[in-house]
Amino acid sequence: MPRTAALLRLAAAAAASTRASSASAARRLCPSSDGSEEHAATREDGRLPPTHHRPPDPDERRPPRRGEHRRELLSITMASRDHSGLTRQLLDFKHDTIDEVGAEHDPFIDLKARFMDFKQRNCVEKISNYQSLAEQQTPKFMVIACADSRVCPTAVLGFQPGEAFTVRNVANLVPPYEHEGSETSAALEFAINTLQVENVLVVGHSRCGGIQALMSMKDDCTSGSFIKNWVSIGKSARLSTKAAAGNLSFEMQCKHCEKESINSSLLNLLTYPWIEKRVNEGTLNLHGGYYNFVDCTFEKWTLLYREGLEGGSKYAIRNRSTWS
Structure with a gap:
């Protein structure tokens, strides 16, 4: 029984940690109306403490530096990947290229085959005549x-x-x-x-x-x-x-x-x-x-x-x- 209780506490703590990570990521994406950010920390019992507001740091009001938005969105995606599965769906989605979309409707496929046949009959098999025509008509x-x-x-x-x-x-x-x-x-x-x-x-x-x-x-x-x-x-x-x-x-x-x-x-x-x-x-x-x-x-x-x-x-x- 003590061993089972310990395992249950560890599982609860892991779940709380995951929830806390997701909530923290979401709060970073959506700051509060007064410009401050909410930070969540888990207690030892796995429950979230009450949220509170702290005075905003002046540095937090500065315009984001180049690349910060990209890193922030990446961290959010990594935090939520195990729950939404959206990232995996995007990675698995196959984007057709222009060639793949239009290949079956390309009118030049047949023309290319005809040209290659023309080249074989008029250039390759009659090379001397073709070279003569290249000089004059x-x-x-x-x-x-x-x-x-x-x-x-x-x-x-x-x-x-x-x-x-x-x-x-x-x-x-x-x-x-x-x-x-x-x-x-x-x-x-x-x-x-x-x-x-x-x-x-x-x-x-x-x-x-x-x-x-x-x-x-x-x-x-x-x-x-x-x-x-x-x-x-x-x-x-x-x-x-x-x-x-x-x-x-x-x-x-x-x-x-x-x-x-x-x-x-x-x-x-x-x-x-x-x-x-x-x-x-x-x-x-x-x-x-x-x-x-x-x-x-x-x-x-x-x-x-x-x-x-x-x-x-x-x-x-x-x-x-x-x-x-």
Whole structure:
């Protein structure tokens, strides 16, 4: 029995000591309203004595030195750890990083795999050709195609790196020659005069949104829309379509205009003096192409331009064929 009583007294004293530590820590965090701190001490019987206030020490009113708040909070956390378990929960909590949160939604994962495949096929396996392309490009074609994501000319026609100098814009339009020029005009100048390409291919396609915008315009339309201002380049194709297919449905009119606008762009190419010169010399050929992704067919033709052609016309279409 004496041994049991002694053990009970020791346990009570330990519990009181723990309570006293927690209470002291809490009082350090929350000082009394008069600025003094309450200090608790345990008596030998394990009970807390009555609290009392003492005059505040002037040093206790000074601003805390750098790092004191951190040490005080740390001591409070250590004192209360065994009771609340909050510290252990925080330590055990797993914070996901940005990479872990967004990895499954990263759109570049697939692009990276495609690039590595491209690198293997075009750089590693054809290293000599790749090194040659790194020095210069000598494409035989300049391709002017629509920006539509469904009609990439490189994918549709299988161009390899270095084979085609490509420009893409809304509705694959070529503006007529102007001194101010445009991005397409600058690309034409570089391809014809610097790269000395031998063929210019203008590629249109089915269900073109740019052509639909062109055919939807009013005759006297003035708009601040970038798209409408741009597609107005093809007004001549729109007028030709209205004259030839005005009795057809809007869908059929658009289909007619999709091809008519290609010819309009081919004629606009000839307004550039250096293009007309090379066409007359026979060193540059102008071609039209139409990709129908509905039935996956491709139609191509060549514009023949010469002074004094039979019948008095300067223009003619030749070598028309359909790949299906």
